[in-house]
Amino acid sequence: MSDYFDLERFCQAQNDSYAQALQELRQGHKRNHWIWYVFPQLKGLGHSATSQRYGVTGLKEAQAYLKHPQLGPRLRECCQELLHLQDLSALEIFGSLDAIKVRSSMTLFALAAGGTDNLFMRVLEKYYEGKQDPRTLEILQNSD
Numbered sequence: 815m816s817d818y819f820d821l822e823r824f825c826q827a828q829n830d831s832y833a834q835a836l837q838e839l840r841q842g843h844k845r846n847h848w849i850w851y852v853f854p855q856l857k858g859l860g861h862s863a864t865s866q867r868y869g870v871t872g873l874k875e876a877q878a879y880l881k882h883p884q885l886g887p888r889l890r891e892c893c894q895e896l897l898h899l900q901d902l903s904a905l906e907i908f909g910s911l912d913a914i915k916v917r918s919s920m921t922l923f924a925l926a927a928g929g930t931d932n933l934f935m936r937v938l939e940k941y942y943e944g945k946q947d948p949r950t951l952e953i954l955q956n957s958d
Contacts, residue, residue: 819875821882823867827851832888839895842902844912852892854879855918856953872957876926889923893933897940904941914947921946925954 828835831848838844850860850868857869870876880886896907904913917938924934924946938944 819871819878821875821879821885824851824854824879824885827868828885828888836892836895839892839899839907842899842907844908849908849912849915852888853916853919854922855915856922856950858953859918859949860915870922873922873926873954876922880923880926890933893920893937896937897933913941917942917945918947918950921950922954 828848828851831846832852834846835844835848835852838846850864854868854870855865857866857871860866860869870879880889899907904916907913908916920934920937920942924932924938927934935944938946
């Protein structure tokens with residue numbers, strides 16, 4: 815199977831950290847460094863080498879990520895865990911910088927997924943008052 819977008823980079827990164835990430839989400843407190851490859855955002859939003867490596871190039875790559883047999887289900891599982899948490903804000907769960915990254919990620923994948931009952935929009939509604947990330951929207955609009 816061809817991997818045009820090199821989605822394998824996410825699989826490799828998640829191999830050693832996905833179980834820990836899921837456990838931290840269930841506990842409602844992120845402690846380790848996995849945000850870039852569990853909740854990827856658009857390339858260009860971050861400037862670190864890690865952010866660039868795991869940055870998604872656009873909607874087509876995000877759609878391929880969602881269709882991937884491992885990555886799509888894992889992202890959805892993480893979102894479900896966020897929706898199950900009670901009485902916590904994104905800031906409390908992720909800290910200020912990573913809460914911004916999660917908002918960007920949810921904006922990207924909400925657009926990539928489309929549809930009316932959109933898991934990623936539900937995360938945005940619960941934690942960000944339904945407001946999508948304006949920088950993600952701007953980058954996507956200018957990439958046409």
